[in-house]
């Protein structure tokens with residue numbers, strides 16, 4: 001069984017290869033290492049190996065391990081990649097550097113309020129439910145461009161990118177292509193798409209960041 005650091009290097013080299021095969025610049029794609037369910041002791045070696053960008057899907061879980069790690073390693077960039085409840089907006093703004101799961105008016109409003117209050121400006125992505133899955137968070141693709149615009153005009157929030165999680169039993173390519181098209185229409189530059197099973201595909205479709213968990217940390 002390989003350790004997380006070995007797997008991190010493997011993922012990094014596969015990203016580099018996928019960038020080159022897609023004709024993308026070296027370093028065009030950021031790696032978000034998804035550390036959900038893993039404790040600080042499992043995460044620390046990966047930080048020490050040079051990884052600085054991490055993703056967590058629960059605010060409360062992240063609050064338990066990241067404040068101390070962020071204190072110890074100052075350049076950590078923490079992404080919230082799980083659904084955000086409006087009653088957790090305060091904690092999310094205080095802890096995360098990037099919030100990838102803005103998907104409705106109420107959240108936009110709460111985030112705007114908290115950002116103003118705390119004087120912190122996490123970067124923001126809108127999550128799009130490209131497969132229109134009932135149980136999944138994210139905004140309807142057809143409402144995405146208008147929502148990005150309203151975030152700016154009504155809430156003063158600059159949306160930097162879009163994020164999606166394709167249905168797990170479908171070919172992800174069309175979902176990545178849809179997200180890329182919506183980003184162009186909405187005038188946003190960043191695309192967070194691709195996980196352990198499909199990050200190379202996502203890179204071919206223009207991902208600017210991939211969220212990789214189990215391929216680095218192992219099965220959850």
Ligand SMILES: *Cc1c(COP(=O)(O)O)cnc(C)c1O
Nearest residue numbers: 034057081195196211212213214
């Ligand atoms: C858990 C998770 C990931 C990482 O999934 P892996 O298949 O373990 O790479 C990526 N994105 C989101 C939103 C997640 O919740």
